[in-house]
Amino acid sequence: MKRKITLKQIAKELDVSVSTVSKALSNSKEISEDTTQKIQAFAKLYNYKPNNIALSLKNRKTKTIGILIPEIVHHFFSTVIRGIERVANRRGYNVIVGLSNESFTKEIINMEMLANGSIDGFILSISKETLLKQDYHHFNATINQGMPIVMFDRVVDEVDCDKVIVDDFNGAVKAVKKLIGNGCKHIALITTLDYVSVGKLRTQGYLEALQSNGIEADSNLILKIDDSLDVENNLDVLEAEIAQFFKSNPNIHGVFAVNELYAVSAMKVARKLGLKIPDDVQVIGFTDGVLSKHATPSLTTVSQHGQKIGEQSANLLIDRLEAEDTQPEQYFTNNEQKRDFIKLVIETEIIERESTK
Amino acid sequence: MKRKITLKQIAKELDVSVSTVSKALSNSKEISEDTTQKIQAFAKLYNYKPNNIALSLKNRKTKTIGILIPEIVHHFFSTVIRGIERVANRRGYNVIVGLSNESFTKEIINMEMLANGSIDGFILSISKETLLKQDYHHFNATINQGMPIVMFDRVVDEVDCDKVIVDDFNGAVKAVKKLIGNGCKHIALITTLDYVSVGKLRTQGYLEALQSNGIEADSNLILKIDDSLDVENNLDVLEAEIAQFFKSNPNIHGVFAVNELYAVSAMKVARKLGLKIPDDVQVIGFTDGVLSKHATPSLTTVSQHGQKIGEQSANLLIDRLEAEDTQPEQYFTNNEQKRDFIKLVIETEIIERESTK
């Protein structure tokens, strides 16, 4: 039950100075071969490892990046984390996770907790409440203190930083065009209320696809679900709403849903109403998660490549962190030389399964 | 783009000493009211927040706990993380996440990376490869360096530490008894190979339930799946295996599967073979995740209460960390006084859905 050994203890034990130990361990040629060997052997014996905290303090960088997401029990977000962790680890960084739980206040608290030296930069996705409030001062404050942020998926123009987003618009267009190509005439959209940017974009994609194929959008075929309540635990409400929707629109041939859950629920309801999938109605969802793969019938979806998003975000952040190292600080206050902020768009891909022909 | 302000800068600006600033900010009555006010106002204006790293170094504790899990894209593990994060945050701790990806080596690397001062203690679940190798020296080494560990779910007797586990055995017993009670005569078990402790325990529970009801176990009714290959991406292999199993055992009335995926796959296969669920065959799975809830028919499962596991683990760890603070160090080297290691068993619960009568 002995604490980890420190330089000072080694120095004392071997009757040399702390500086000598430090140099010997980094193979400085200032130190004689004899002494170096002796010190390294001793250090190895006692399994010396430099204390990270001390290093962080000295170097004024922690080699850890903070992730702040709305929710972790969510396939998309966990794949993103996995992606971040992959490249972070490869590049020598650790990952510290905060959950906003979709709450504005928790988002702020978490950021303040981490911004005080614990991390070198943020990768985050904005909480719903923050998007509703449209209050982004905490992001800008953090950035102004010299801490870089990379936003992914749920991003916002009001904050100047690197961003990695899914091509929600084109993803939706592709999906709806596929339904049209498969012969669907009346195509329904199941979406959320508009304030979450991604929902909005997917809705726009749906409209665009219809229009470019000369189909007039029918507002009766658009079902907007209020997801401010916890849908996961109110499945019956969701299903009842969808059932009602199907009943008042018996002519639906295709359904495009902006997430997995809506899509799977739609399939479930449709089948209960005696409709065959994909014969009577075809369904495409967004977000390629566990549900899509294992539903019966399995669901054709628009894949967002969460892991890739995570990897790119991490690379963007670390690139910027390490650029700060080499470049003299002035370059960053000098607008001419400043590296511009990057917006990476990750293309979607349609994964065809049993719910479409 | 100005860096965060420090005590030293405040001191310089107000022409007092660093110690005065520090004391004023903590409302020490050593400092006059005038000076205190002046300093606090200035600090507030510049949004001073003490640097966490410096505090960690000084206090020799980081107020962060390290989580090390095999995989994050997994409903059970993410609910556990959510639980940990909840209580950690409430009690003033941060959470740093490492993923072993089921690999022995990555587990070790991650532990070494974090054990050097970055965290105060670990909460972890052992990787499959480590369980296979049965090499637990890295855990014991960490503990010997004075860093407490709490293990959850996949635990092992060879390591002396607090543990939080699911009552896998009784969960399985309950599930199988339910099938028996529902009139099932021939009950199949779909399980993994034995080296993952939880799989083993669930298998034992199955056998126990049969025996205590006077039913003789039939080895033909036990299907062991080799999950060393990536099942998620080899669904067809899994389904083919299960299909073969059903065909050679046409008399199966009930199925108990040790995880969600196997259960859902079993339902899928059964239905393709023309069997009605739950009329012809009833199914119960383990692990109450998204799949169970949204499958059609929805799956009756044994819930593990992942979030609760996380919460209890975090409480156990933090309790121990803070006990170290108050208790003189000697108490811990003194065996008489040492708090014993705790093994918490979280009871399972059967969530009834459509796959059983």
Add this chain to the structure above:
DNA sequence: ATATTTTACGAAAACGTTTTCGTGTTGACA
């Protein structure tokens, strides 16, 4: 033998805190 260059190491500062201890100034009291 003297001058000069290596060689091999130690002292000290710095990162940003908190805390212990010391000390000069003030005011009260005898």
Add this chain to the structure above:
DNA sequence: TGTCAACACGAAAACGTTTTCGTAAAATAT
């Protein structure tokens, strides 16, 4: 007027590193 406590503050150490600079002793050159 002298003594002493209270007050208000500063200096310094400590946490564990790395790195710059200084300097004896040894080696080499003249």
